C-alpha cells in the first residue's frame with residue numbers, strides 16, 4: 183500500500199478522542215503482524231482502548247521512536263463539503279478528511295514506510311508508538327512512553343512526534359492545564375446582597391485574580407521569546423451561573439486554561455490560586471458558613487517541551503526533514519510527556535496545524551510526500567554505522 187492508500191484506510195475509522203479505538207488499532211496491528219512485526223498493546227483498565235508500540239530493527243540502544251495519536255476531534259457542528267471519514271481527492275493537490283492532517287498523515291507515512299524499514303539494514307531500531315485519547319488531553323501518552331522505556335531491554339534515545347508542523351522541527355511546547363472552578367454561595371433576594379454571598383460576584387473576583395496573575399507574570403518579565411505569545415497565558419473560556427437579575431446566585435462555575443512557558447510552573451500558579459480561594463472561603467464563611475470554592479482538574483496537566491537547540495535530536499530532525507529553522511507551538515502535544523520519560527523529543531510532521539480541527543481538514547499531497555522523504559532519510563541515517 184502506498185501512503186495515500188494507507189491514509190484512506192486510516193481516515194475511514196471514525197475514532198474520536200474518548201471513544202474505543204479498537205477498530206483502527208486492530209487494523210494497524212494486523213498490518214504490522216502481516217509483515218512479521220510484533221505489536222505490543224498498552225490497554226486502558228476497561229479494555230476498550232489501547233496504545234500500540236513495536237520495534238523494527240535490532241535490539242540495541244539509541245533508536246528512534248515515531249509517535250502519533252490514532253484519535254481525531256469531532257465533526258459535529260462543522261460544515262463539511264465532503265464526507266469527513268472518506269478521504270477525498272478533489273483534484274486540487276489536497277486530500278480531505280478528518281484526521282488527514284492531525285495526525286493520520288504522519289501515521290500513514292510510518293506504516294507506508296514499513297517495508298523499507300524492514301528491508302533496510304538498520305543499525306539502530308525504529309519504534310512505533312501510537313496512542314489514543316490525545317485530543318482530550320494527551321491522556322494515554324505518559325503510560326505509553328513508560329511502557330516503551332520498561333518493556334524493551336534496550337533504551338531508545340529519541341522521540342519524534344509527527345504532529346503537523348509543515349515539516350519544521352518544533353523544539354518547544356507550552357505546558358497546558360485545564361481547570362474547572364465551582365463556587366457555592368447562598369441564594370436570596372437581590373436586595374440582600376450584603377447579607378448573602380453571591381456565587382457570581384465571587385466568581386468574577388476569582389476570574390480577575392487569574393487575569394491579574396497573568397499580568398503579574400508578564401510584568402515580572404517572565405518572557406520566553408521562542409513562544410507566541412511569549413508569556414504564560416490564563417484564559418477563562420466558559421462561565422455559568424444565576425437564574426434572574428433579582429435572585430442572588432447560589433451556584434456558579436467557570437472553566438479556564440493555563441498555558442505555561444517552560445520557566446513558569448503550572449503547579450505553582452495553581453497553588454497560588456488555591457491559596458487565594460482558601461482566603462476567600464475564610465472571609466465569606468463569616469457571612470455564609472457553607473461558602474465553598476472547589477477546583478477540579480479537567481484533565482491532568484500536559485508538561486511543556488523544552489528541547490535545547492544543541493540537543494542531538496535537533497540535528498537529526500534538521501537532517502531528515504531538510505528544514506533548519508526551529509520553532510515552538512502553544513498547542514498540546516505528547517512531546518513533553520516523552521521528554522519526561524527521558525527521551526530527547528521534538529515535533530516534526532507533514533501538514534499544517536492551521537488545517538487541524540476544522541471543517542474540510544486536508545493534507546497537501548506534497549506534504550505527505552515530504553513525510554515519506556523524511557522516513558526514507560531516517561532509514562538511511564539509521565542504516566549507517568556512525569549513527570549515534
Ligand SMILES: [Zn+2]
Pocket residue numbers: 251284285316345
Ligand atoms: Zn494532533
